[in-house]
Amino acid sequence: MNWINDVVRPKIKSLLNKREVPENLWIKDPETGEMVFLRDLEANHYVVPNSGYHMRMSAPKRLAFFFDEGRYETIASPDVAIDPLKFRDERRYTDRLKDARTKTGLQDAVLTGAGTVEGVPLVASVQDFDFMGGSLGMAAGEAVIAGMEAAVNRRLPFVMFAASGGARMQEGILSLMQLPRTTLGVMALREAKLPYIVVLTNPTTGGVTASYAMLGDIQIAEPGALIGFAGPRVIEQTIREKLPEGFQRAEYLHEHGMVDLVVHRHELRPTIARLCSLLGPNVALPASAEQSLALAS
Template identity: 55%
Template structure:
C-alpha cells in the first residue's frame, strides 16, 4: 500500500467506498458471484443454484420468530478450559478468537419468543464458532433451553450445525450426549414437542445424540448429516458409497428424517408442525 493510500484511509471524515469484497458474494455451491444484498435478502440462499448458506443465531432468530417477540436466554456459566488444553494454540485463546469473530458466547445460543403467536424456545448452533462443536457450554445451553420450554409449557426447536464433540474438553464434551438425552426425556415427560432442524453440516456426537431424537426431524436441502465422514466409512467397509450419501435428500428417501424444507418455507412449516403437535398433545 502506498503512503498516499495509508494517509487517505487514516482520514476519519472520508467515507469508505464499497469494494468488490463487500458488493459480491461467491456462492460455495455453484461458484457464481451474487450481489451481497441479493444474497442476504434471499435468506443466504443462492438465487442461481439454491445452495443454502450457513447462517448464525441472529439471522435464524430473525427469520423464525415473530418480529420483535424474542429475548435471548442468559448465558449459562460453566468452567472454561477445564483441562487447560493446548494444541498449536491454547484452548483459552481459541475461545477468545471465536467470540471475537462471531459475537456469540459459545456455539449454541437459545432464545424464547413466539412463532405465529405461539410461545416457543429455539436453540441455534453456530458452525462459525469452532465448527459448532459440542462442549460443556453447549450442553448447559441445551439443558437451559429444555428447562425454559418446560417452564413456559411450550415446544423446543433446535437448529443443529456441528462438527461433533469439542476435543479440547475431552470426556467432558462426550458427557453432553447423555446429558442432552436425559433433558429431552424430561421434555417428553412434560408432554412437550421437541423438533429438530438439521442444517449443514450436522455430524459426530451431535448427530449421535440430540440431533436424531426429535419428535419431527426436518432438514434443509442438501445438508450434510452423518456421524463419521464419508472417506472414513469407505476406508472402513472397503466399499464405494452411493451418490449423495449423507445428504438430506438421501436420508429422507431412506426414512431417517421426516421432511426436507427450503429455508423460505421453514417458518411456515414449523408453525404448522407446532400447531399440530400442540393441539394433538392437548387433546
C-alpha cells in the same frame, strides 16, 4: 517536466485517497461457483437465488429470521469452567475461545431464544458453526439444556437448529458427557408431552447425531444438508467401497426414512408453526419430566 510534481505526487495522492472496499461484498456459491451480491444473499435469507444452495446462517441471524418480527427473549445459560483441562495443542484453548467469541459475538456455540413463530409461542436453540465448528462443549450443552428446561417450565414446544462438527476435543470427556445430559433434556420434553422438533442444517455431524440432533419428534432437514456421524471420506476409507451418489445428504436420508421432511428455508416458519400447533402441549407437568430435568442439571 517536473517529475516529482507530475508523477510522484499524483500517485501518492491516489494511494492515500483510495476508497476502502469491503472484501466480502460478493460471496461465491460453493455449488456452482456463481458470485452473489451479499445484500441479495442476505435479503434471500442466505439462500443463493439461482441454485437454491442453502448457506450457513449465524445464530443471531437465524433467530431473527425465525421469530416473528425478529423479536425474541434470550434464554441465559449457566456459567461453566473455562478450559477445565488446561488444554493446548498448536494454541491454547483459551486463545481459541477468545478468537471465536470475537469473530461471532457469542459466548459459545449455542444461542437460545423464546418468542413466537407465526403467532405460535416456542423456544428455539441454534448452533453456530462459525463458533469452533459448532462443537459441543460444556457451555453449549448447558445452553441446550437451559433451552429445554425453559420450554418445559413454560409449557412450550422446543425447536433445535443443529449444525456441528461434533464434540469439542479440547474438553475431552467433559464434552462427551454433554451427549447423555442433553438426551435427558429430550426425555424431559417427551415426558412433559411437549413437541421437540429438530432442524438439521449443513453440516450436522459427529457426536450431536449420537444424541439430541436425531431424537426429535419430527426430523426436518434443509435441502442439501450434510448429515451423519462420520464424514463420507472417512466411511469410504473404512469400508473401502464407493458410496452412493448423494450419500448423507438430506434428500438421500429422506428417501431412506432417516429424515421426515426436507423443507426449504423460506418454508420453515410456516411448517414449524403448523407442526407445533398440531402437536400442541398439554397443561400438566408430569413428575417424571421434573426428574429428568434434575438429572440433566
